[in-house]
Amino acid sequence: MSGRGKIQMKPIGILADSGQPTADVSRILRSVLIDARLITADDGSEVLQGTWPDVGPVEVRKGTVPMSPDGDVQLNDHAGELLDAYGWERLIYVTDLPLSAWEKPVVTQRATGQKAVLISLPALGAFGVRRRLRREITGLVERDEQVSGVLRSGPDPAEGEDSADAPDVETHVLEHPGLTLRMVLGMVRSNEPGRLLPVLSSSLAAMTATGGFGIFYGSIWKLAEELTFWRLLLISVFATVAFTAWLIVHNRLWQRKNTQESRWRENVDNLATIGTIGMTAVILHTTVWLVMVLASVVVIPRAYLEGELERDVGIITYLSIAWLSASLGAMAGALGSNFDRDVEIRSATYNLREHERRAQSWAGD
Numbered sequence: 491m492s493g494r495g496k497i498q499m500k501p502i503g504i505l506a507d508s509g510q511p512t513a514d515v516s517r518i519l520r521s522v523l524i525d526a527r528l529i530t531a532d533d534g535s536e537v538l539q540g541t542w543p544d545v546g547p548v549e550v551r552k553g554t555v556p557m558s559p560d561g562d563v564q565l566n567d568h569a570g571e572l573l574d575a576y577g578w579e580r581l582i583y584v585t586d587l588p589l590s591a592w593e594k595p596v597v598t599q600r601a602t603g604q605k606a607v608l609i610s611l612p613a614l615g616a617f618g619v620r621r622r623l624r625r626e627i628t629g630l631v632e633r634d635e636q637v638s639g640v641l642r643s644g645p646d647p648a649e650g651e652d653s654a655d656a657p658d659v660e661t662h663v664l665e666h667p668g669l670t671l672r673m674v675l676g677m678v679r680s681n682e683p684g685r686l687l688p689v690l691s692s693s694l695a696a697m698t699a700t701g702g703f704g705i706f707y708g709s710i711w712k713l714a715e716e717l718t719f720w721r722l723l724l725i726s727v728f729a730t731v732a733f734t735a736w737l738i739v740h741n742r743l744w745q746r747k748n749t750q751e752s753r754w755r756e757n758v759d760n761l762a763t764i765g766t767i768g769m770t771a772v773i774l775h776t777t778v779w780l781v782m783v784l785a786s787v788v789v790i791p792r793a794y795l796e797g798e799l800e801r802d803v804g805i806i807t808y809l810s811i812a813w814l815s816a817s818l819g820a821m822a823g824a825l826g827s828n829f830d831r832d833v834e835i836r837s838a839t840y841n842l843r844e845h846e847r848r849a850q851s852w853a854g855d
Contacts, residue, residue: 501577501578503579503582505551510586515623545632569605586844591663592663594642594665595669595672613664616679636660670761690823700821704782710814712799717814725814738764742836743767743839763839782816
């Protein structure tokens, strides 16, 4: 253990999964470390090095730790070899793989007496994540102590005596109202919904093409002008829900029963899937709406539109026409998704570690 005022000869190592964990850790450490610098290691990987005030040298590497067939990170089995390979005094592993025990989100986990600790990023939620992660890393670097969560010991009844939550493992879990929502939002953040957009190119093309028809048909103009804001919103919600449901069902993204240690965890996984696909659908819908706004202004002359509607029109009319057209396009987007490869959709829906875990269950389909 290192404390304030003690200079360590060996650095403390922070290993982070690629993607969101690496981005979060690097940003935090660059603002904390003295003389932070990025170097190229002998193996060709990039290493962020610097000195933690009053503690000593710290290194940040991008990397991962193998996972068991049950979806548990095997940190205990690989901690020793990682410490020896990199010459670290202690190891802090930050992963975006969501972990749970006792039907609660796992924040940190370590084997009793080991010099390695795991931080599960999804348990930190979607808002204020870097602030919480910084506080957790600070506690581990300066005092070798976990900060968040409540310590639980012993086996998880849902997993049995041989689970990763056995008596020799110290697990800190969340125990406060709203923990399920925080876990779900954290998983959605780690999945980065925007990564799905390039994969759904066929859906975007179908949405844009179908929405474009609405710009050329006077019946759509008249209908859009008569619809209230709330009815337009209801149509958008219906189209987005339909698109989301189709993507989940068609690509078999729904977590089936008895695929996790508890029904609670299966529900959390499914809610995270809905959130990830749903946010992607909203982004697509908004993108198509903006395209339709531009198209309506370019294609429909104002004088001609006023003649068709027999009233004065303004920007609100154009926005309404574009909105209804985009909603029609969203309904067609589900059909367009049939031309996108389901393997690529599955891969882009989840972060790398979560995709690795789910791939094990998909392999049995």
